[in-house]
Amino acid sequence: MRIVVASGKGGTGKTTVATSLALVAAQLHEVCFRECDVEAPNAALFLHPALDTHREVGILVPQIDTQLCTYCGKCARVCQFHAIAIVGKKALVFPDICHGCGSCTLVCPQEAISERLAVLGVIDSGLSPEGIAFAQGVMNVGQPMSVPILRELKKWCPELPHTHRGEQAREIDIRDAPPGASCPVVETLRGADFVLLVTEPTPFGLHDLKQVAAITRALGLPAGVVINRDGIGDDAVGAWCAAHDLPILLRIPMQRQIAEGIARGNTLVSAAPEYRPRFHDLLEAIIKRVDA
Numbered sequence: 001m002r003i004v005v006a007s008g009k010g011g012t013g014k015t016t017v018a019t020s021l022a023l024v025a026a027q028l029h030e031v032c033f034r035e036c037d038v039e040a041p042n043a044a045l046f047l048h049p050a051l052d053t054h055r056e057v058g059i060l061v062p063q064i065d066t067q068l069c070t071y072c073g074k075c076a077r078v079c080q081f082h083a084i085a086i087v088g089k090k091a092l093v094f095p096d097i098c099h100g101c102g103s104c105t106l107v108c109p110q111e112a113i114s115e116r117l118a119v120l121g122v123i124d125s126g127l128s129p130e131g132i133a134f135a136q137g138v139m140n141v142g143q144p145m146s147v148p149i150l151r152e153l154k155k156w157c158p159e160l161p162h163t164h165r166g167e168q169a170r171e172i173d174i175r176d177a178p179p180g181a182s183c184p185v186v187e188t189l190r191g192a193d194f195v196l197l198v199t200e201p202t203p204f205g206l207h208d209l210k211q212v213a214a215i216t217r218a219l220g221l222p223a224g225v226v227i228n229r230d231g232i233g234d235d236a237v238g239a240w241c242a243a244h245d246l247p248i249l250l251r252i253p254m255q256r257q258i259a260e261g262i263a264r265g266n267t268l269v270s271a272a273p274e275y276r277p278r279f280h281d282l283l284e285a286i287i288k289r290v291d292a
């Protein structure tokens, strides 16, 4: 079962919810956690995996052999991203805007194009002390494209420890989505079974919730909402969710004990253990909705 934890707005507590959900799920199920916030991954700070495997990931970008090239321009014409230009007897490749689709290589009549790996980042993986199979994408500084890293991260297929063999045990895949509502979020959401939308009861929280909920709806994915820092604003988020048939599955009030615990690097369920049963209920509610 693939659960994506998303929030339009950054800083709403998405990682707080995702990591606590993973810890609680790992008590009964085989859990795999994918940190998809590749520009600022921080879930490892809370789950403490031993990241002992590192793999470079990137895209294949073209390089043109000027001995073979006849400057016919077919490669430049096929490129939807204007990443190749043929100017007179010059062939120019712009790797930063190349999407690695391979079309130019396919159309070249001279077989003058070969491909090289342009590294965009790495995928680190390992096991957490609780037996959670963990992987995080980390984008290289200055790279403009995170989607190819996310695609590789989604393909990552860990050896699960299979500690739980009871009838209830399932394989649960939790993805901590990037903030925002652009291509990396869409890529993270694709293929999910359920989307948990984390928000806060403020005008900014509601504005960004609407955006990511619209993507979720467009992709036809079932969703539910967690309201974090409940009580700091008004109930406009609650009213909007009710009007749009989005169930609120958990409310986490603004509490100094939780804020201090998280600031010290603890998960929510470690900082406030009374939340463990509530996260169990949250997971059960998600499983019921997916199975329905």
Ligand code: SF4
Pocket: 064, 068, 069, 070, 071, 072, 073, 074, 075, 076, 086, 091, 107, 108, 109, 110, 111, 112, 113
């Ligand atoms: S398609 Fe091949 S031969 Fe034609 S311009 Fe591009 S690289 Fe050169």
Ligand code: SF4
Pocket: 060, 061, 062, 078, 079, 080, 081, 082, 083, 084, 097, 098, 099, 100, 101, 102, 103, 104, 105
């Ligand atoms: S691989 Fe695709 S995006 Fe890159 S230069 Fe070739 S056609 Fe353009």
